[in-house]
Amino acid sequence: MKLVACIVLAASLVAAGQNKPVAAVATPQVITVRADRPGAAIAPTMFGLFFEDINFGADGGLYPERLKNRSFEFPDPLMGWKAMPGERIRGELQVMDRGEAEKSPNRHYLRLKAATTGYGVWNEGFRGIGLEKGAAYQFSFRARQIGADRARGRVVLLDVSGGVLAAAELPELTDRWKLYNLTLKPAATEARARFVLLLDGPGIIELDELSLFPQETWKGRKNGLRPDLVQLLADLKPGFLRFPGGCIVEGRHLETRYRWKQTVGEPAGRRLIVNRWNTEFRHRPTPDYYQSFGLGFYEYFQLSEDLGAEPLPILNCGMACQFNSAELVPLDALDPYVQDALDLIGFANGATNTRWGRLRASMGHPKPFNLKMIGIGNEQWGEQYIERYEVFARELSRRHPEVKLVSGVGPFQSGREFDYLWRRLRELKSDIVDEHYYLSPKWFRDNAGRYDNYPRSGPKVFAGEYAAQSVAIASPENRNNWECALSEAAFITGLERNAEVVTMSSYAPLLAHVDAWQWTPNLIWFDNLRAFGTPNYYVQKLFSTNRGDRVLPVLSEGEPLRGRNGIYASASRIDDSGEIILKLVNTADEPREAEIRLSGGAEPAGTARRSLLSDPDPAALNSLEEPRRIAPASDVIEATGRNFRYSLPARSFTVLRIPVRG
Ligand code: AHR
Secondary structure: OOOOOOOEEOOOEEOOOOOOEEOOEEOOEEEEEEOOOOOOEOOOOOOOEEOOOOOOOOEOOOEOOOOOOOOOOOOOOOOOEEEOOEOOEOEEEEEEEOOHHHOOOOOEEEEEEEOOOOOEEEEOEOOEEEEOOOOOEEEEEEEEEEOOOOOOEEEEEEOOOOOEEEEEEOOOOOOOOEEEEEEEOOOOOEEEEEEEEEEOOOEEEEEEEEEEEEOOOHHHOOOOOOHHHHHHHHOOOOOEEEEOOOHHHOOOOHHHOOOHHHHOOOHHHOOOEEOOOOOOOOOOOOOOOEEOOOOOHHHHHHHHHHHOOEEEEEEOOOEOOOOOOOOEOOHHHOHHHHHHHHHHHHHHHOOOOOHHHHHHHHOOOOOOOOOOEEEEOOOOOOHHHHHHHHHHHHHHHHHOOOOEEEEEOOOOOOOHHHHHHHHHHHHOOOOEEEEEEEEOHHHHHHOOOOOOOOOOOOOEEEEEEEEEOOOOOOOOOOOOOHHHHHHHHHHHHHHHHOOOOEEEEEEOOOEEEOOOOOOOOOOEEEOOOOEEEOHHHHHHHHHHOOOOOEEEOEEEOOEEOEOHHHEEEEEEEOOOOOOEEEEEEEOOOOOEEEEEEEEOOOEEOEEEEEEEEEOOOOOOOOOOOOOOOOOOEEEEEEEOOOEEEEEEOOOEEEEEEEOEEO
């Protein structure tokens, strides 16, 4: 049948009797959903999460400890802490060192010597301390008294102007180290509070492992996560959680690579290291960025389980970041790295009578975490990656054939390295290949057909890190604007259409503190109390919560709909009910009229549920003040007969859930 292209009749008709223009009449573009041609199954892992401790995503973010440098283990042991002297208030802070011989991750502690009343120390938190009125905060600390003078003291939470929000007396200390707990309830909400500990007379005390932790955490867990941020993640119903990165896996040097074994066990025993984003960007220096690992591998597995997401840990493969030092572990010295991978499988899945399974059980999770995938390296390239990947693959597939391996093809979306790595990984029969692209919104629109011609056999694709960059990769001017989000939506229709090849995808990075970020754009932004999803977040949400079981072809003029007249589309079917889920992206700056045809005998039951994201302004943003400027609106539209009309608003992303008869 000859189909007529969409023509807007720019007629400004005047309605009879009313002196106002009637909307322009357009010939609808025919969009055919082949309900009779269900294709590939869409993997439950199709839409997931990429988490990295960047932008204060862990400490200062998901991990809600309020005190920075709580054990004085930063290389500058007093970073984040300051003395509270004043007129006629005197004293001294001394950093005490237990000594290297002990090899303790907790070498330092603080000696507070007050010569007068009122001397103390304050902590600035993570760009301030977020406190909610009436909420309970547990202040815990280890301390002892030095000398005969018994020191009395107080902890106080102050607002930005020095007003007292909460205060409590310090308990009586003894000359032995002991753990103490106090509860503080602020009288008002404050996003940038300060924590103060001071003595009410001359005396000497020693302090270590101070912690101010909200009682309200995700699922009420001790050492638990920030609930509003986890809720935003849970609302995405992610199919997997990739952790802990990203480049953080690699480290600028091997010395500062991510080592999962140092992130499990008692939080106080986890050895702090510098965060690789501390020094990465001159435009956003964050000298106070360290990893306390309060959020470590156990917590990542637990979070994956809570979210109903498959855990996907990424491990260092014996290579430091190739944009930085590019240090390599010699091939004959890789054993400890491979052993880390084997032990991680033991930690996640091993029986409780094994070394690592026992540790997992002792941390509170006797049942296995059911780990099914591991990533070998992050964004590596060159022969040196392939050689190392081969060592891991040989050993892991021999010992754990049940665990799939994710390999990478470097940081770029195409090019000589990319082609070389794909060729070699195909030869090596890698299970899943992780591609990254941080490119312009136009690239995303132009590449909605990227996977249409990828080979259908061989490794599956994991679109592991992607985000449209409004200016350029790593530019501090990048914004999470609507044009970027809409272009990603156009691109994602191509991921869904190619579910036969693409089995996983994730936007990156995930989280950013508005006052402490290094990288932009990001999916979710937050301050010390509030958080909001970007337009990109809502695009992800509409895809992940409307996944469907099986791909249905969507055609216009006999071709997959990937940009004709600015329209992109994908469709899927729910197997049990036959319900059709149609996603329509209109990138044009004007509405598009469409006639939706359901072929193969499927007939809409009469109405369809619609979720709509739209904004006429491509530069539009969400913000802490206007968190839902661009957020899905839901309603019900009429959808009767096998052909029905739908008008795609300008610059919009529509999801139609169409129940069908028969
Ligand atoms: O997402 C930010 C960074 O971009 C990741 O750490 C890295 O893998 C990529 O280069």
